[in-house]
Amino acid sequence: MLKKRNIYIAIFIVSLIGLAVIQYQYLRIGLNLAKLQFNTKLGKVSNDIAQGLEAANQLTFLIRSAVKEDTTYFTSSIDSVQDASRYFLNDYIIEKLVNNGIETDFTYTLHSKDSSFYLQSPKRFEVNDKIESYPIELIGYLPKELEKKVILELKFKNLNNFFLSKLNGLTLPSILFILGICIAIIWVLKTYYWQRNVITTTNEFINNLTHELKTPVFSIGLATKILEESALNEQKPILGMIRQQVKRLTVHIDKVLELGNLESSNNVLKLDKIDFRPYLLKLCEEFSKLMEIEEVKFSYDLQQGGIMLNAEVFHLENSINNILDNAKKYSVQPIIKLKGYSLNNQFFIEITDNGIGVSEEDKKKIFLKYYRVNDKEVQSVKGYGLGLSYVKKVIEKHKGKVIMESEKGKGTKISLILPLCNE
Known part of the structure; x- marks a missing residue:
């Protein structure tokens, strides 16, 4: 720095x-x-x-x-x-x-x-x-x-x-313009470093807060595991749901922690050459089971054969989970579809929903940190404007890109485009 x-x-x-x-x-x-x-x-x-x-x-x-x-x-x-x-x-x-x-x-x-x-x-x-x-x-x-x-x-x-x-018509304006440039650049640099300090302070606060949250989350998970050992058969599905949600909460806490590390440019992503299809298939299956419990329509279609990527599985899975979670949260009667396919040496993960959609103006800012759409339907759902910012940073670290297609009241389609590894 x-x-x-x-x-x-x-x-x-x-x-x-x-x-x-x-x-x-x-x-x-x-x-x-x-x-x-x-x-x-x-x-x-x-x-x-x-x-x-x-x-x-x-x-x-x-x-x-x-x-x-x-x-x-x-x-x-x-x-x-x-x-x-x-x-x-x-x-x-x-x-x-x-x-x-x-x-x-x-x-x-x-x-x-x-x-x-x-x-x-x-x-x-x-x-x-x-x-x-x-x-x-x-x-x-x-x-x-x-x-x-x-x-x-x-x-x-x-x-x-x-x-x-x-020559006053030349000398005086030249001096004024030079002074103006100096003032503008000094102001920009001062603002930039002030914002960096604010971001650093904010990240430190978030890191401390999320670390404090990890202890009660771990305790809840441990208590649930103990209860499962003596639970009745009709109670076990409920305890399983609690464990599932505790796991999701743990993932969200880790996501917030890693977002701070991503912004501070720490080398937290270690990309390895992997076949991502088994991981993506498992993610879809787990999400599908959860949606069955919540009576949400979810379908997925993955190409056959390997999907070779240079990837960091944990963050890539978190990014996909985040988009799927948004698709569920911002729909009244959710119908969610995931499609994975290869095209032109790139792998596409397309997630579509029938939710409230995003306006053209909001689409320009939706991936900014802490930004939330100023809409009653959106504000009724709790959130901090971190999810899509995290997704974009993770995909960019994978040398990919995120594309959003959405229309107000007609749903949203988000495409994650990742480069395939050359065999």
């Missing part, structure tokens, strides 16, 4: 790491695509800015006057002219960036190619900020007026944060 849990946890961790690595790779690809898209847009911005500043206009004339410190055509001081040119140029760049879908912080400097400083944007970045620069060489009016090559250098900080903001 601990080994399985460790395997599940290891698979979960490896899967989670793998998913995180894949998401990281997708994120890197997304960032690269965002950067490529940004560079493409910025190339368009650079062309727009260069073309806008190429001709003589109010903005380029204002910049030229600020750089040359020429106030001939202005009544303001040179400082005011320079401040005005900074803000107007800043607004012009913002307009071009926004028009091309770029909305992030930037600064700029206007300088010559020999690094002579002309203008700087009103906003400044901190010295420690991670900055990326994109120079734009201006043409036309300004280089001619200044008689130098003029560079407008745009600077952006923390572009990765900007790219990530553009």
